[in-house]
Amino acid sequence: MKSIAIFCGSSSGANFTYTSAAKDMAAAIVERNLRLVYGAGSVGLMGVVADEVLRLGGQVLGVIPQFLVDMEVGHTGLTELIVTETMHERKLAMAEASDGFIAMPGGIGTLEEIIEAFTWTQLGVHAKHCGLFNVHGYYSHLSGLLDHMVKERFLKDTHAEMLHMGADAGALLDLVMSKQGMDRQGKWLG
Template sequence: MKRIAVFCGSSEGATSQYKEGATALGKELAKQGITLVYGGASVGLMGTVADAALENGGKVIGVIPQMLEDREISHQHLTEIHVVNTMHERKAKMADLADGFIALPGGPGTLEEFIEIFTWAQLGVHEKPCGLLNINDYYEPLISLFNHMADEQFLHEKYRKMALVDSTPQALIEQMHSYQPPSVKTY
């Protein structure tokens, strides 16, 4: 795995554990020689994970829509930056660049990005691993929802297991390296 896209908040969250987790992920990506692909901002957990990767010798590719670039929140020290027209183009470009995906804590945008890429995996659009870095049990409600969907037969068990979960970057990336995609559902 050469590149991992990270979806995360443009805020730091309510506890320092989120920032610490983003820093640990950035460091681990750099340590393993994995390029970070992310939303291109200098603020919140986005800025934290990028700074940590860069400070530890890693490569960082940002993808930012023009409207956010115009607000001067883009990171100025990235290895590479792509300025796109829309949020849709941002997600598509990040998906094209990445070999896998990790969601750090974040708000509705982070959740939307992760759910879309997870759905694409379920549909067979890609066979890349999708992970949740469950810092401070942040993603427990989503994991419970996936379990509920599976119990109610709206999510097949093999697809529920596609959401890789761990609380440490090293263990989550290890799961991603050994990920085997399930067969695609046919009707």
């Protein structure tokens, strides 16, 4: 079974659209017979997407550091749970367990996670695609920043194209999961 890592907020955000979109993403994951890999939180959009995948009969792997378990924010009803010592170990475990990455709306942690996964793709550490679920225009400003980076020659067009963006959960999942990555010379195959 292929797996998709979803990075998202431990808050539900200011707009109900985010919660609705989390449920749409969960349904799209289950419809495609993908396993959800996420940060194992029980609150915010993290809890919503995990609860909905489970409710629909899907598989969920949560990865959480011990200090968050100690704060009682971990989800207790997952298919599988990995408890790590550090945040770095958490991100590595999630990356190793996943075939692609999507960021839903979230805060600094969500942004940091998708940018790190995207950087690893750009550098050839892995050949997994990344996506931004642009719910309610949430990532439009980041898209503009990436365009600016390309214009100022700090980011290559070919690298910017490795980060997909869309507002339809199913279409974005299909795009991220259907790409084939890069060959050994760093040429994009997808």
